[in-house]
Structure formats: structure tokens, C-alpha cells
Amino acid sequence: MRIESSALVTDLYQLTMLQGYHAAGMADTAVFEFFVRRLRPGRGFLIAAGLEPVLAFLEDLHFTADELDWLAGTGRFSGEFLATLASLRFTGDVHAMPEGTVFFPNEPILRVTAPISEAQFVETRLMNLLHVQTLIASKAARCVLAAPDRLLVDFGLRRAHGAEAGVLAARASYLAGFSGTSTVLAGRLFGIPLFGTMAHSFVEAHADETLAFEHFARAQPGNVVLLIDTYDTEAAAHKVVALAPRLAAAGIRIKGVRIDSGDLAEHARRVRGILDAGGLGDAIIFASGDLDEYALRDLLARHAPVDGFGVGTRVDTSSDVPYLDCAYKLQEYAGRARRKRSEGKATWPGRKQVYRIADDAGRMLRDVVTLEGDRQPGEPLIEPVMRNGRRLRPPATLDAIRARVRDNLARLPAPLAALQDGWEYPVQIAPALEALASEVDRSSAV
Amino acid sequence: MRIESSALVTDLYQLTMLQGYHAAGMADTAVFEFFVRRLRPGRGFLIAAGLEPVLAFLEDLHFTADELDWLAGTGRFSGEFLATLASLRFTGDVHAMPEGTVFFPNEPILRVTAPISEAQFVETRLMNLLHVQTLIASKAARCVLAAPDRLLVDFGLRRAHGAEAGVLAARASYLAGFSGTSTVLAGRLFGIPLFGTMAHSFVEAHADETLAFEHFARAQPGNVVLLIDTYDTEAAAHKVVALAPRLAAAGIRIKGVRIDSGDLAEHARRVRGILDAGGLGDAIIFASGDLDEYALRDLLARHAPVDGFGVGTRVDTSSDVPYLDCAYKLQEYAGRARRKRSEGKATWPGRKQVYRIADDAGRMLRDVVTLEGDRQPGEPLIEPVMRNGRRLRPPATLDAIRARVRDNLARLPAPLAALQDGWEYPVQIAPALEALASEVDRSSAV
Numbered sequence: 001m002r003i004e005s006s007a008l009v010t011d012l013y014q015l016t017m018l019q020g021y022h023a024a025g026m027a028d029t030a031v032f033e034f035f036v037r038r039l040r041p042g043r044g045f046l047i048a049a050g051l052e053p054v055l056a057f058l059e060d061l062h063f064t065a066d067e068l069d070w071l072a073g074t075g076r077f078s079g080e081f082l083a084t085l086a087s088l089r090f091t092g093d094v095h096a097m098p099e100g101t102v103f104f105p106n107e108p109i110l111r112v113t114a115p116i117s118e119a120q121f122v123e124t125r126l127m128n129l130l131h132v133q134t135l136i137a138s139k140a141a142r143c144v145l146a147a148p149d150r151l152l153v154d155f156g157l158r159r160a161h162g163a164e165a166g167v168l169a170a171r172a173s174y175l176a177g178f179s180g181t182s183t184v185l186a187g188r189l190f191g192i193p194l195f196g197t198m199a200h201s202f203v204e205a206h207a208d209e210t211l212a213f214e215h216f217a218r219a220q221p222g223n224v225v226l227l228i229d230t231y232d233t234e235a236a237a238h239k240v241v242a243l244a245p246r247l248a249a250a251g252i253r254i255k256g257v258r259i260d261s262g263d264l265a266e267h268a269r270r271v272r273g274i275l276d277a278g279g280l281g282d283a284i285i286f287a288s289g290d291l292d293e294y295a296l297r298d299l300l301a302r303h304a305p306v307d308g309f310g311v312g313t314r315v316d317t318s319s320d321v322p323y324l325d326c327a328y329k330l331q332e333y334a335g336r337a338r339r340k341r342s343e344g345k346a347t348w349p350g351r352k353q354v355y356r357i358a359d360d361a362g363r364m365l366r367d368v369v370t371l372e373g374d375r376q377p378g379e380p381l382i383e384p385v386m387r388n389g390r391r392l393r394p395p396a397t398l399d400a401i402r403a404r405v406r407d408n409l410a411r412l413p414a415p416l417a418a419l420q421d422g423w424e425y426p427v428q429i430a431p432a433l434e435a436l437a438s439e440v441d442r443s444s445a446v
Numbered sequence: 447m448r449i450e451s452s453a454l455v456t457d458l459y460q461l462t463m464l465q466g467y468h469a470a471g472m473a474d475t476a477v478f479e480f481f482v483r484r485l486r487p488g489r490g491f492l493i494a495a496g497l498e499p500v501l502a503f504l505e506d507l508h509f510t511a512d513e514l515d516w517l518a519g520t521g522r523f524s525g526e527f528l529a530t531l532a533s534l535r536f537t538g539d540v541h542a543m544p545e546g547t548v549f550f551p552n553e554p555i556l557r558v559t560a561p562i563s564e565a566q567f568v569e570t571r572l573m574n575l576l577h578v579q580t581l582i583a584s585k586a587a588r589c590v591l592a593a594p595d596r597l598l599v600d601f602g603l604r605r606a607h608g609a610e611a612g613v614l615a616a617r618a619s620y621l622a623g624f625s626g627t628s629t630v631l632a633g634r635l636f637g638i639p640l641f642g643t644m645a646h647s648f649v650e651a652h653a654d655e656t657l658a659f660e661h662f663a664r665a666q667p668g669n670v671v672l673l674i675d676t677y678d679t680e681a682a683a684h685k686v687v688a689l690a691p692r693l694a695a696a697g698i699r700i701k702g703v704r705i706d707s708g709d710l711a712e713h714a715r716r717v718r719g720i721l722d723a724g725g726l727g728d729a730i731i732f733a734s735g736d737l738d739e740y741a742l743r744d745l746l747a748r749h750a751p752v753d754g755f756g757v758g759t760r761v762d763t764s765s766d767v768p769y770l771d772c773a774y775k776l777q778e779y780a781g782r783a784r785r786k787r788s789e790g791k792a793t794w795p796g797r798k799q800v801y802r803i804a805d806d807a808g809r810m811l812r813d814v815v816t817l818e819g820d821r822q823p824g825e826p827l828i829e830p831v832m833r834n835g836r837r838l839r840p841p842a843t844l845d846a847i848r849a850r851v852r853d854n855l856a857r858l859p860a861p862l863a864a865l866q867d868g869w870e871y872p873v874q875i876a877p878a879l880e881a882l883a884s885e886v887d888r889s890s891a892v
Contacts (some may be wrong), residue, residue: 004449004609008631010457011603012642014610015630016666020648030651071633076669123645127604128612135607157457159769161581161615162606163450166574184461185454188516196458199569201776202466204560204784207477219469220462223522229788262789313769322768323605323759338650342675343708349792396864 004164007063007088008070010124015071018117019081019090025071028050028334030116031351033108033125034130037325044423045418046324047141047405048109049172050133051099053393054126055386058090061122090118090395094386097354097394100137100404101381102144104427107369108382109134109355116333123328131326132165136172139318141409142293142419143311147300151308154181155288156316167314177409178311190398195310197225197258197286204230210239214247219254225286228257230270237271241278256284256307264289265304272305291321293419296342334437335441348433349440354381362411450610453534454516456570458614461517464563465527474780476562477797480552483771490862490869492585492770493620493851494555496579497545500572501832504536507568523750536564540832543800544620545842546583546825546850548858550873552815553800554828555580562779569774577772582618585764587855588739588865589757590623593746597754599641600627601734602762615762616869621847622857623792624757624814636844641756643671643704643732650676660693666700671732674703674717683717700759702730702753710735711750712785718751730754738765739865785885788816794879795886808857816876 003009021027035045038435063085078403092114102309110130112119141224143152147415154173160166163185170186180193185193206212209231217224224247228236236258244254258274259267264287275283287299288310299306310366330338336401339349348369355368355378370375385392450453458696458815467473482492509517509531514558539558549555556576558565589598596885600619609631624638628861644662652658654679665668670693674682683703690700703721705713709735721729733745734756745752759765776784777792783795794815801824809840831838861869 002448003613003631006631008611009603009612010630011601011628012633012640013628013644016642016661016669017648020644020662020665021651025662026651026661030647032647039538067634074633076666115762116535120645120647121649124604126610128606130554131605132607132611134614138676150535158579158774159772160574161578161607162610162613163452163574164453164610165569165578166455167449168608182459184456184458185449185452187458188513188518189449189789194458194520196462198463198466199566200786200788201476201478201569202463202564204776204786205472205779207782215470215472216463216466219466221524223462230786232787260788261791265891276619317607317768319762319768322763322765322815330650336653340646341652342646342677342706342830345707347477358691391812416860436887 001377005060007061008067009128010121010266014121014124015077017120018085021078021117021120022081022084026163027115028329029113029115030119031332032112032119032328033331033352034110034127034326034328035108036105036111037327037345038105040321040325040419043138044321044421045102045104045412046134047137047176048056048097048101048103048134049099049137049175050130051096051110051385053133053168054110055094055391055395057125057129058094058122058386061088061090061389063088071190088118088121088146089389091389092115092118092121093384093388095306095382096385097381097434098276098383098404100401100408102364102408104355104367104425106348106427106429108352111351111382120382125208127328131324133168133172134171135318135324136196136315137176138178139321140173140178141160141405143296143315145409145419146296147309151304152178153308153310154178154183154315155310157183159313166316171398175398176405177402182310187222192398198227200227200230203227204311209236210243211241213240217252217254218250220261224252224254225256225258226254227260229259229267230259233262234257234270234274237274241274241280244278251410254280254283256286258286258288258289258310260289264306265299265302268304268306281292286310288312290314297376297419312436337436339437339440341441348429348437350433350436352382352433355379356381364411364425366426366428368428368430370435371436374432376430397406451506451730452513454513455574456567460567460570461523463566464525464531467563468530468567473561473563475559476565476776477576478558478565478774479774479777479798480556480573480774481554482551483791484522484551484772486767486771486865487856488766489584489586490865490867491548491550491858491871492580493583493622494543494547494549494580495519495545495583495621497542497556497577497831499575499614500556500711501540501837501841503571504568504754504832504835505577505817505837507534507536509534512693519557528775534564534567535666535835536560536568537835538564539834540633541828542831544829544850546854548810548854549800549827550813550871552794552796552873552875557797557828561638573772573774577770579614579618581764581770582615582761583622585767586622586624589742589761591855591863591865592739592742593755596752599623599754600624600629600761601756602760603629603838605759606762610683611764617844620759621844622851628756638844644673646673646676647674655682659686659689660667663693663698663700665698670698670700671702671704672700673706675705675707675713675844679705679713680716680720683720687720687726690724690726692772695728700726704732705754707852710746710752711745714750714752732756736760754758772865783888784883787887794875794883796879796882798828800878801825802827804857810857810859810871812874814870814874814876816879817882820876820878822876824869
């Protein structure tokens with residue numbers, strides 16, 4: 001049974017609400033928007049990610065016969081209602097910020113316009129997909145800003161929250177600017193470049209560390225990166241130097257070494273010296289172990305001679321901010337704008353657009369959130385991407401998304417680019433939106 | 447293409463190491479153990495979870511023809527090596543603590559004994575499965591300890607890290623003692639009881655809140671739990687009271703209400719008063735919104751009249767501790783004990799057993815980690831569960847695992863049961879294990 005493509009990846013209440021809409025004969029057009037309510041310390045901006053997987057989910061949405069049989073067996077749903085589920089497809093429109101766009105609180109990054117049952121039903125999985133990818137891309141982008149000229153590779157699959165989390169983290173970190181991943185399936189699914197070295201177990205399984213290096217090199221002559229911290233890092237670096245001529249005689253070049261423990265800057269400096277003195281000036285040093293944007297910034301500030309970093313758990317779990325305060329909220333039904341006013345969770349009603357105002361050099365100055373159709377200065381960020389359930393253009397390539405992230409990061413205000421905490425980017429609510437909110441509150445017959 | 451059951455859910459280096467072992471003719475038996483190195487603040491104990499899914503993964507392990515074709519196309523692997531992958535199955539033994547067992551740092555919860563290629567290859571997915579389920583079960587158990595006599599329901603799918611994360615979080619929180627989940631697929635896959643109410647959008651889509659309640663009740667007469675905080679919580683509670691007689695005339699009973707925002711204790715108290723005064727003394731109050739063990743403890747300490755809680759994001763992401771410092775390490779190869787000595791990451795060598803010493807009432811006093819065969823006082827926690835790639839008994843039922851968790855939680859030392867931070871359970875390393883570690887270090891030819 002497939003997990004990630006099952007229509008049962010949803011909350012029970014979506015189905016009970018659909019049965020309610022059906023029973024009440026409610027089938028008008030609803031408009032929902034996905035946005036983040038507020039940012040927490042450690043995130044001054046976010047990177048919109050997950051749009052292409054969401055569009056694929058919407059295009060493929062359907063219940064299988066055995067899923068419907070199982071639902072019938074729960075006794076919760078009428079046969080008549082289940083017949084409507086059998087023909088449920090997503091036939092609506094989607095507007096969105098392109099993947100890779102920088103965004104801020106209260107700015108919708110995706111809007112669904114569809115018959116209410118469709119727009120309601122897709123909520124859970126749509127949030128599930130957008131949330132995790134935006135979360136990881138935003139964390140990974142911080143690492144890219146902290147170490148812009150180094151090789152960054154996602155190593156996080158083992159502690160990602162499940163298989164799909166690992167695969168999506170590989171995608172999200174790659175589009176944010178990482179150079180690749182160790183997750184093989186992400187290479188297959190998305191064409192992301194794969195990287196890998198060796199584990200301590202390979203060294204330990206050999207009685208002799210040098211022999212382990214030699215076995216590994218001869219089996220992978222094109223990608224010889226040797227892990228040197230299993231016992232004594234500097235001693236192992238000397239063994240690498242001693243081994244190099246023997247491998248060179250067999251036409252094998254040592255591409256580099258990896259350090260995974262201890263004071264990475266200090267070890268890297270010593271190892272660099274040993275390699276350079278031993279004629280391995282071309283060999284790169286790769287480092288890993290508990291890395292995130294703060295550790296990277298510290299290592300670079302200390303001028304650690306590290307060429308590339310394996311970044312794992314802390315990015316793949318977004319460990320300092322492991323979730324976003326995101327929501328997918330009804331903004332309009334049957335042509336009438338809606339909002340909820342729950343304490344601390346009130347939303348802005350209506351179909352929205354976000355305008356971004358930049359200075360002459362293209363650097364972001366401020367955003368304005370307003371209603372669709374209320375033209376404001378600046379660049380509108382939300383565009384139509386799906387109509388009547390069909391994409392308006394082929395899926396964006398990861399290369400194109402990566403280029404957008406690069407461009408967006410280059411245009412960040414200086415305090416955000418410097419990962420300065422506590423600095424808030426100005427997002428204004430336009431008068432037209434304020435006016436609609438008041439009008440909705442006045443006219444509410446609740 | 448299936449994600450969660452693909453053999454490509456692995457790190458590239460597993461495959462490159464396997465090619466190395468193959469080229470070097472290394473095929474002896476390896477022993478790996480999975481354990482957690484240390485606990486972070488907010489976790490005084492952990493609940494072992496994920497064993498049954500790991501055993502299912504091991505039983506099913508294989509590469510499909512198209513996966514092998516794709517690997518061949520990468521140009522990284524020899525045809526001869528890929529032929530060995532085509533026949534790769536898991537033929538080894540597994541020893542483990544049963545799912546639902548409380549455990550502590552340095553205590554292996556799972557041991558794999560198999561030809562080195564098999565034992566090595568399974569590392570990534572085995573860690574990926576054990577880590578997330580142990581992580582979530584441990585967080586959920588804390589909620590159960592904080593609110594032992596209340597209904598707790600997992601609502602976290604939308605902000606879980608992907609679809610599999612949500613499904614596994616439903617399983618992990620249920621085995622830890624939750625009463626059910628909103629995740630429909632978890633109901634289908636694991637038979638977990640499903641719960642659900644309604645969303646704000648259902649209320650907002652109606653011009654009138656009372657009409658929304660009535661539509662929902664008539665469509666779901668057996669499960670009428672009404673969400674009352676969309677606009678004004680107490681006003682909505684009065685509407686529920688006013689609606690009740692009309693529904694009762696149709697034979698429909700209002701089971702309860704849900705509050706999702708504001709000061710939950712204060713609202714619950716006022717709503718309880720309104721419901722009781724309105725003849726709805728039987729209606730339950732269900733609360734949700736940013737809940738975790740601390741919020742639950744606070745609400746109960748304030749005597750909030752809440753019967754059940756929807757617990758979502760903070761449990762499904764284990765938000766205060768979003769990952770465990772876990773490892774899967776080689777302990778023995780070809781009959782010789784191994785360890786790594788990397789700074790801050792040294793491991794204990796050999797095949798281990800954990801003994802748990804309890805007082806006369808069964809309350810846990812201390813654990814001893816030692817070598818298999820070194821009999822210690824107390825109860826041994828690790829048992830054989832798979833031999834030659836086949837389970838030794840049918841999968842444990844979730845009911846049985848839930849019973850084990852209940853029993854284990856009841857036997858926790860008082861400071862751990864009270865979620866007291868900074869109190870450390872005593873875990874001793876037996877002399878036999880210390881002696882082996884010294885011997886391994888002395889005899890290492892590295």
C-alpha cells in the first residue's frame with residue numbers, strides 16, 4: 001500500500017465535513033489561502049517550497065476502489081456520499097508564489113479556488129507538503145548564506161522524520177542552494193547530485209585503518225574521500241599521505257578526507273598542514289557533525305580550511321524551529337469574503353496579492369499585502385499556476401527554482417542576509433484589505 | 447513509485463561501502479547496535495518504538511529491477527557488484543527490546559547480526575524508522591503522564607514532516623497511550639481509532655454559525671462535536687444550548703464542543719457553566735491548540751474542565767527535542783569486538799544486554815549494561831526477535847505494546863514520572879564491558 005500518494009493521508013474531519021457540505025447541498029466556490037502567521041526567533045524570512053509536489057498531488061487526487069471499500073466498512077459514511085468521493089478530482093484553480101520566492105508572515109504563498117469540497121479536502125496533505133518543504137528550504141538557505149562559497153551536502157536522511165521527510169528534505173535543501181544529497185532516492189526522483197564518503201564501520205571492520213582506506217579507494221577509484229576520525233584524526237591523515245603514492249601508481253587519486261568529530265576547525269588546520277606537506281595539496285577537506293548555519297559561520301570566521309560540509313540532522317529537522325505556524329484558511333465562499341476571529345488567530349479575508357517594493361539595485365525594501373485587483377507599486381508575487389485542475393505550464397525545473405532562490409537571497413535586506421535576529425522586514429496591510437476585513441466583521445450574521 | 451518501501455531510501459555511502467566490502471572479499475558476520483548517546487533537557491527517559499516496522503522492512507528488503515537499472519545508469523557501480531545487490535536479502539538475526547520498553551542512554555534497543563553487507567546496508571532506513579517513532583512515542587508518553595485520565599488524540603498530520611511522518615506519529619503516540627488519531631490512513635494501516643470534529647472553514651462557509659452546527663449534526667448524527675471558537679466562544683456555546691432541543695427532537699445528541707484558541711482553561715470553565723445550565727451536562731469539552739505536556743499539566747493544575755485534548759504539532763514534531771542523538775554502530779566483525787574512539791563519540795564494543803533492577807514494588811531502580819552472557823541481577827531487556835531473516839513470533843499487536851508502555855510508565859522512578867528535569871536515572875556499565883573496551887583499545891592494530 002502506498003503511503004504518500006494515498007487519498008487517506010488526511011484528517012478524518014475533512015471527510016466528515018465533506019459529508020456535511022454534501023448533505024447541506026453546499027457546492028459553491030471556496031477560496032482558501034496558505035500562509036504563515038508569524039515567525040519565531042531564528043527565522044527572519046522564509047523560502048516558499050513545495051509547490052510542484054502540491055500541484056502533482058492535486059493532479060493525481062483520487063480515491064481508489066479499495067480505499068472507498070475501507071471507508072464504507074468504517075460505517076461512518078453513507079453510500080451516497082461515498083459515491084461522490086469516488087468521482088472526487090481536483091478541478092479548481094491555484095495561484096501561488098513560484099517555488100524559491102522569499103516570503104514573510106501574512107503573505108499567502110498559495111491560493112486554492114475550487115468547489116468547496118475539493119478545496120476543503122486537499123487541506124491536510126497540501127499543508128503537510130508545503131509546510132515541511134518550506135521549513136527545510138528556509139533552514140537550508142540560512143546555511144547557504146552562512147557559507148556561500150562552500151560545498152554543502154544534505155546528510156540528514158537517517159534522522160529525518162520518515163522516508164518522505166528525508167526525500168523532501170533533500171529536495172528542499174537542494175533548491176535552497178545545497179550542492180547535493182546523500183539520499184539515493186532523491187537522486188532518482190529529482191535528479192539531485194549524489195554525494196557520499198564512507199562510515200566509521202568500514203574502517204572498524206578492517207583490522208588496519210590504512211587497509212580500509214586502500215580497499216575503499218580501489219573499489220571507488222573515482223570518488224576517494226576517506227573518513228579519518230575513527231581513531232586519531234592526525235595519525236590517519238599521515239596514513240593517507242603514506243598511502244597516496246601506492247594508489248597513484250595504480251592511477252587512483254585521493255580526492256579528499258572527511259572529519260566528523262572534535263574541534264573541526266582545529267583538526268582541519270592540522271590535517272591541511274599534513275596533506276600539504278605530504279604532496280596532497282589538491283585533496284579537499286570535508287567536515288560533518290552537528291552542523292547548522294551557526295556552526296558554519298563559526299567555522300568560517302575561524303578560517304577553518306574546510307572545502308565542503310555534510311549538513312544533516314539540524315537542517316533536515318529544522319531543529320531550532322521544527323515547525324512553522326502555518327495555516328490554510330477559508331477566505332471566501334460563494335462570492336462572499338470570510339474570516340475567522342478566533343483570539344490570536346484572526347485572518348485577513350478575501351483573495352490576496354503581495355507586492356514587493358525594491359530599491360534601484362533590486363534590494364527588497366518592503367511588501368504590501370492587498371486584495372487581488374488592488375494594484376500597488378512594486379512587483380506582484382502571486383501568479384496563476386493551475387486552472388481547472390491542469391497546470392498552466394510544465395513543472396519548474398529544480399535548476400530554475402535554485403536560480404530564483406539565488407536571486408532572492410541576493411536581494412535580501414542586509415540584516416536578513418546577515419542572519420541578524422530580531423530585525424523585522426516591513427509587511428504592510430493595504431487599506432483595501434483593512435476595509436474588507438471591517439466590512440466582513442460588520443456584515444457577519446453570526 | 448513507492449517512497450517508503452524503496453531500497454533506495456538509503457545513503458549513497460552504504461552502496462559505495464558495499465562495493466568496497468565486495469571488492470575486498472569481506473563477507474563475515476558483523477554486529478551493529480542502535481542506541482542513543484545522551485538525552486537532552488526535557489527527556490529523562492525514552493520509549494523504544496519502531497521495532498515492528500523495522501522487522502517488516504528487513505523481511506521485505508530487496509532491489510527491484512528498475513532500481514538496479516537506475517543504479518547501473520549512474521555509472522558508479524560495476525555490473526558484478528550490482529548482481530550481488532539483485533540477490534541482496536536480509537538473512538540475519540535481530541535482538542531487541544520489545545516495543546514500548548522504557549530505555550536510557552548507552553542501552554542498545556536493537557542489535558543486528560548479519561553478513562556485513564546486509565548489516566551495513568540496512569543502517570539508514572533502520573535508523574530513520576526507529577528514530578522518529580522513538581522520538582514521538584517518548585514525547586507522547588510525557589503527555590500521557592501529564593494528563594493520565596484524559597482523552598488524548600493525535601491531530602498533528604498537517605505539520606508532521608511528510609506523509610510517513612504523520613502516519614508513524616499516529617502509531618507512536620497511540621502506542622504511548624493516546625486514544626486515537628485524526629489521520630485516516632493510520633486507522634486503515636494500524637487499526638488505530640479515528641477521531642475528528644470540524645474545522646473553522648465549515649463554520650465560516652455558512653452565513654450563520656447555528657446553521658453550520660445544525661448541518662454538521664444532521665450529517666454526522668453519531669459524532670456531534672461542534673467547534674465553537676470561530677467568532678465568540680461563549681456566544682457559540684449559547685447557540686449550542688439553543689440548538690440542542692431541536693436536534694434532540696430529531697434524535698440527535700450533541701456529544702461535545704471543541705475550543706481551539708484563547709485561554710483554554712478560562713473558556714472551558716465558562717463553556718462548562720453554559721452547557722450545564724443549558725441541560726447539556728453530558729456534553730464533553732474538547733480542547734486543542736499548541737498543546738504539549740507542559741500545557742496539559744498547566745491546564746490540569748488549573749482544574750480546567752476539559753475532557754479531551756487534540757494534541758498536534760508539538761508532539762508530531764517533538765518540537766522541544768526534534769531529534770535524538772542516536773547511532774547504529776559496529777560492535778563486532780568476524781568475531782572480534784570493535785569500537786570507534788572519535789572524540790566525544792566513542793562507543794562500547796561487543797554484543798550487549800541490559801539488566802533492569804527494580805524494588806519489591808516493581809519500581810525501576812537502576813540499569814546495568816553488560817556483555818551478552820555476563821549474567822547480572824535484574825530483568826534482561828533484550829531478546830531475540832528475528833533469526834535468519836524471519837521473525838521468531840507474529841508481530842506484536844498495538845494493544846500489547848500499549849500495555850507494555852502502561853506497565854513501564856507505572857514503574858518509572860517518581861522524578862521521571864513527574865517529568866522532573868535534570869534527574870538522571872542510573873545506568874551502570876558492568877566491569878565485563880569496561881574490560882572488553884580496554885582490551886579492544888589495547889589490541890587495535892590501527
